Amino acid sequence: MIPMADTTLAEPEIEAALRVLRSGQLRQGAECDRFEKAFADRVGARHAVTCANGSAALHLAYAAVFEPGDEILMPSFSFFATASMALQTGLVPVLCDVDPRTYLIDLDDAARRLTPRTRGIVPVHLFGASCPVDAIESFAAQHDLRIVWDAAQSMGTRFNGRDIGSFGSCVCYSFYPTKNLFVGEGGMVTSPDPELDRKMRYLRTHGQTAKYVHTMIGWNYRMTDVEAAIGCAQLERLETMLAQRRENAAQLTAGLKGLPGLQLPTEPAGSESSWHQYSVVVDEHEMGFGRDALAERLTKRGVATAVHYPRGIHQQPVIREQVGEVSLPVTERLTETILALPVHHGLGEAEIGLVIRAVHEAVVGHGP
């Protein structure tokens, strides 16, 4: 079976973890400092703060940037944590629809949801594609909104030639095992602002501003030095892993073009995706069968697939309860038609060739 992810660590990463384990320095320490510096250098950010995971990264950024009661625009087509961490912070997530081709937040829909209480926007760089950063920055400036970027899936993505981690105000990452950079559990927030960075560092350790002096309510969101050491070592092969993802995506696009009823992923102008996922959309009428039948046919041919996401955030029971009902037709349609194909760094030309052949066989009954 061609899998959806490769979560094996390389030897230097295992060595780095062992070195820290042998040293007995398990908690957040020098390795976390080193990872923060190397990461900030890599993405071109002024500051970077490590934390426990991508959800914690969002929580720290939301708490540092926004005030309780603020309404925050965000796409419904994302992972649950984009919204749930806003609720944890006392914010009001205002769920917006997305573009049917890029799957990214639809600014026209967001504009319709502005109220006098809207204070921010959380664009999600979904599946490794970059949101149109320039359009979002002008939208935010026009409506006096602060931005927190959810880049959990997009380590290594660029917009107009610039790494997305270098844009203000906060950019949040996850290092969960399926992500572009992975350490186990881990997260990072980059920012250009020393005040924001300092506040997130306090919040990360229970709002402690001096030993046993707590001046704000925070959490224990520290990363361990073992994970940071893996992260530092893995940064060394990040470019190679990203190049492989980009090659795989290009091969998939060339090989799958023109199949009836299969919409291939599209990036906004200026985006250079890091291809965390390669998600296609199935037009049931044109293909003759739906997304789930395609997934089944691919499984039978030895190709794993995944559905990100089978529900919009606005369709989650607890969100309905806390935020109320909203109708987002594009998101709802995508939840029924989208399918992710394997694209990760652990696959090469031969495996991607097999994926392409399997999709052709599944859709038109024979290979390309």
Ligand SMILES: Cc1ncc(COP(=O)(O)O)c(C=O)c1O
């Ligand atoms: C878009 C998005 N935001 C936030 C997160 C949360 O990251 P973590 O799982 O590391 O807490 C994820 C993880 O899947 C994600 O995909």
